[in-house]
Amino acid sequence: xxxxxxxxxxxxxxxxxxxxLRCSSQSGHNTVSxxxxxxxxxxxxxxxxxxxxxxxxxxxPPRFSGLQFPNYSSELNVNALELDDSALYLCASTPDRGDSxxxxxxGTRLTVT
Amino acid sequence: SQQGEEDPQALSIQEGENATMNCSYKxxxxxxxxxxxxxxxxxxHLILIRSNEREKHSGRLRVTLDTSKKSSSLLITxxxxxxxxxxxxxxxxxxxxxxxxxxGTGTKLQVIP
Numbered sequence: 001x002x003x004x005x006x007x008x009x010x011x012x013x014x015x016x017x018x019x020x021l022r023c024s025s026q027s028g029h030n031t032v033s034x035x036x037x038x039x040x041x042x043x044x045x046x047x048x049x050x051x052x053x054x055x056x057x058x059x060x061p062p063r064f065s066g067l068q069f070p071n072y073s074s075e076l077n078v079n080a081l082e083l084d085d086s087a088l089y090l091c092a093s094t095p096d097r098g099d100s101x102x103x104x105x106x107g108t109r110l111t112v113t
Numbered sequence: 114s115q116q117g118e119e120d121p122q123a124l125s126i127q128e129g130e131n132a133t134m135n136c137s138y139k140x141x142x143x144x145x146x147x148x149x150x151x152x153x154x155x156x157x158h159l160i161l162i163r164s165n166e167r168e169k170h171s172g173r174l175r176v177t178l179d180t181s182k183k184s185s186s187l188l189i190t191x192x193x194x195x196x197x198x199x200x201x202x203x204x205x206x207x208x209x210x211x212x213x214x215x216x217g218t219g220t221k222l223q224v225i226p
Contacts (some may be wrong), residue, residue: 004155021143033214042201043156048152056213067129090155099163099205102214104155 002027004105006091012111013081015076021076021108023091031055031097032074034066035090037107043090049074055102078110117202117217125223128136132189134200137182146203146214147187156201157164158188194226 003022013019019109025032031050035043045058049068063079072093078085092102117138126132126201138145144163148156162169162178162185169176175188189196206213 035216042218045213045215048213058213071147092156097161099161101158101161102148102203103147104148104157106155107153109153 004029004091004093006089006105006108008108009106010109010111012113015081015083015112017081018077018079018110019081019110021078021089021091021110022103023074023090023093025074025091025093026103027070029093029095029103030072032068032072033092033094033102034074034076035092036060036085037088037090040089046076054107055097064102081112082111086110117215118205119200119202119217120217121220121222123221123223123226125225126192128192128194128224130192132192132196132222132224134187134202136185136187136217137224138178138185138202138204138217139183140204140206142180142204142206144205145176146184146205147174147176147185148190148201148203148216150199150201150219152198189222192222192224195212196222197224198222 033048034046037043047057048055052068070072088107090107092104094100119137146161147159150156173190201219203216
């Protein structure tokens with residue numbers, strides 16, 4: 001069973017640039033959630049994708065957008081990067097939209113300078 | 114926004130001692146989950162307790178849930194140096210549709226060998 005994988009592991013971008021983060025869900029999982037974790041904080045829910053559709057969104061501006069592909073892998077796109085976007089971005093998958101535990105990848109550490 | 118708050122924020126104990134972490138949350142829930150995070154890595158699911166359960170055990174872990182007080186506790190017995198990590202409670206809402214799992218602020222546990 002292949003776990004959740006994220007790429008890249010680290011990324012440095014300049015304010016105003018755009019970034020794309022990638023996530024491969026665990027085998028058999030069709031639901032992907034993205035979280036932002038600032039240093040010393042708990043993860044904050046960005047949005048969830050279920051069968052290629054956005055299935056819920058947290059309190060993040062529209063410049064945070066996503067995609068889910070037919071193989072259930074997912075992308076997180078952030079436009080017009082701001083310094084406060086510097087964080088660990090975590091992807092988690094579940095086998096459905098129900099109350100199954102989240103299976104997390106190891107995250108992408110984004111630094112915006 | 115964080116749904117839950119963990120207490121204490123940090124805890125340092127000797128190997129072999131028990132560690133207790135508490136979590137308080139604000140809204141009604143379907144279930145409450147505990148996760149562990151080693152420094153800078155993804156979160157690992159530890160245990161899930163449903164709103165109609167009061168106590169659950171898994172190995173050296175014991176979780177209690179008091180929905181009337183909107184609180185939960187995680188007890189780790191006979192701690193080991195390898196238990197050093199941050200621990201987060203997370204709640205899933207008591208509503209239909211997608212599962213927006215909301216995390217608390219975390220307890221940083223240090224187990225001294």
